[in-house]
Amino acid sequence: MRKQASEILSDFRKRDVIESIVGPDTTVTGIASVEDSGPGDLVFVDKAEFVAQAIKAGPAAVVTTAKLAEQFTGLDCTSVLISNNVRLAQALLLQAYVDRDLYNPEWSRVHPRAIIHESVEVPEDAVIGPGAVLGRNVRVGQHTVVMSNVVVEEGARIGAAVVIHPNVVVGYDCEIGDRCIIKSGCVIGMEGFGFAQDSRRRSYRIPQLGRVVIGDDVVLGANCTVDRATYHETHIAAGCKIDALCHIAHNVELSEDCLLIAQTGIAGSTHLGKRVICSGQTGILDHLNIANDVVLVQRAGVIKDIEKPGVYAGHPLQPVRQYFKNASLLQRLVDIKKLVDSLAKKLVSIGQVDKGS
DSSP states (O other), rough: OOOOOOHHHHHHHHTTTTEEEEEOOOOOOOOOOTOOOTEEEEEESSGGHHHHHHHHHSSSEEEEHHHHHHHGTTTTTTTEESSSSSHHHHHHHHHHTTTTOTOOOOOOOOOOTTOOOOTTTOTTTTTEETTTEEETEEEEOTTOOEETOOOTTOOOOOOOTTEETTTEEEEEOOEEEOOEEETTTTTEEEEOEEEEEEOOEEEOOOOOOOOOETTTTTOOTTEEEOOSSSEEEEEOOOOOOOOOOOOOOOTTTTTTOEEOOTTTTTTTOOOEEEEEEEOOTTTTTOOOOOOOEEEEEEEEEEOOOSSSSSETTTTTTTTTHHHHHHHHHHHTHHHHHHHHHHHHHHHHHHTSOOOOO
16 A cells, blocks of 8 residues: 555545544555554544554544544644544555455466366356355356355355355355355355154255345355245345344344344344344344334343334333343342342231231
8 A cells, every 4th residue: 555645635535434633644555444554554533542552653544523623633744534433534545455365366268177067157256265166157246256165056146246265165056246245164055944843843845945145245254044036035135234043034134234243143034124233142033023213222132022212222122221220120139139139028027017928
């Protein structure tokens, strides 16, 4: 990376991320954390507690808020780039300038040990790694990277600018939209957990005949599983971001921009509205509907529909303020019991209640 601070302003002002520049037009050669930065680096400072450390490090440029920018004025060797969203600026600048280059592979663009069915047309700018398997009638979009030992089964469709990391399986007839990132170990489109039992409780497999459809700009963390639908489709809408080790069962529907944190599990045929956030180890039962803008925290256990936006916690599920009040009360339960026992003894002693009541 080698950029003038003024070039960075020009690149990102039109994206409404960097508003203006104060101070000298320095040369930036890298991006680093405040703790590890030095001359030539660009750093991000969105909290006052990091200002002094950043000034001491003497970086080439600081991306910070308008309020904090005043503390950096007068530095001879540091450009100050003012942003209305420092964290978003960090995401976009890292992507633009120092992200991993997956389009410059270690081997040839299409590795000779990849197994590609004769019906598959690989775009000239796609990258196919060693051991990858692309089945019959698979479609791969332009500028897509399929890394080593990925299996894409018959009829699956992969959009443009998708990155599929090693050891992913994409089941037959499934569909992945544009600009998705599928991290290592994900399994998309395996059979959902569907069985019928006889009178002796022996289980018989119900074939799952649907598929999985994933919208644009979706991220699936490592070792996630998304089951194919029984008849129609399991659907993950555009913009959803899913952390590692999450399970999405058959016929689940996630609306746009949901966030699922690690070890969240969603049972079959449940529908999540837009922008739902599930914190770590959230569990949601089957055939439920969750409203838009619901946030689930504290290992939430959802057993019935949620009809109104808000923050909910725990099991049984409660509005978060009520949850924390009850949790605080629970910690004092032993003391409350002692107090009740003491009052009961006093009432017995004055004859207000019978002993043993």
